[in-house]
Amino acid sequence: MFTLYQSKTGCVTLRFCFKKGTSWCQSSNGALPDSLKERLQQLAECAEPIGRGIRWKRKIRKQGRERAYDYVSSWCNGSAGFIHLWTLAHRMFREQRYFTLAEKTAWNVWEDPDKMTNLCCGLAGRAYGLLNLYKHTGEKAWLHRAQELANRAAVGITASTLHENSLYKEQVGVAVLAADLSRPEMSSMPFFEQEGWPAPQNESRSDIR
Numbered sequence: 001m002f003t004l005y006q007s008k009t010g011c012v013t014l015r016f017c018f019k020k021g022t023s024w025c026q027s028s029n030g031a032l033p034d035s036l037k038e039r040l041q042q043l044a045e046c047a048e049p050i051g052r053g054i055r056w057k058r059k060i061r062k063q064g065r066e067r068a069y070d071y072v073s074s075w076c077n078g079s080a081g082f083i084h085l086w087t088l089a090h091r092m093f094r095e096q097r098y099f100t101l102a103e104k105t106a107w108n109v110w111e112d113p114d115k116m117t118n119l120c121c122g123l124a125g126r127a128y129g130l131l132n133l134y135k136h137t138g139e140k141a142w143l144h145r146a147q148e149l150a151n152r153a154a155v156g157i158t159a160s161t162l163h164e165n166s167l168y169k170e171q172v173g174v175a176v177l178a179a180d181l182s183r184p185e186m187s188s189m190p191f192f193e194q195e196g197w198p199a200p201q202n203e204s205r206s207d208i209r
Helices: 011-028 036-045 079-093 096-111 123-137 140-156 171-180
Strands: 048-050 053-055
Touching: 036 096, 053 079, 053 096, 079 096, 079 123, 096 123, 096 140, 123 140, 123 171, 140 171
Parallel strands: none
Antiparallel strands: 048 053
């Protein structure tokens, strides 16, 4: 596994690798890498405080070349995606520090003023991040905040010909979010979150029909 400081695309690449790698280990009943907690700690140390929350840079740039848009709250490149990672780490390791990271990250997702609307880069993906924390904690306040972001997304989303009928870039994703909010405990960010299916049992090929 590569180290944090070798990643040219920065913290987001590692977040995605950790999330999908650990999810795969869970689904396949595989062993977790020995270095996982060390890498998670390195990632946590890159967090920067803002308001009531924390955030990460999209990219690790050379000193003096930082840009304002290096910080985003979206699922794809920002804080909303980190919520999924830290709640997963908390479920796996039962260490309070991971829950604290998840909650502080959620505050940044809620407080960020960005108005982009779609599932990938905007309010809809941010709402799924807050829904993830709601499912993890049962705290209604996070559900209400997710509903508010979803409402903003529904009001602001407009169709375009550039990504017509796109799940992650257009109105379809916001519609899926609206449907999920009718049963928030069963919500699942499309093609990203686990849907709660039981892990497969080890079977010999002779047992498969």
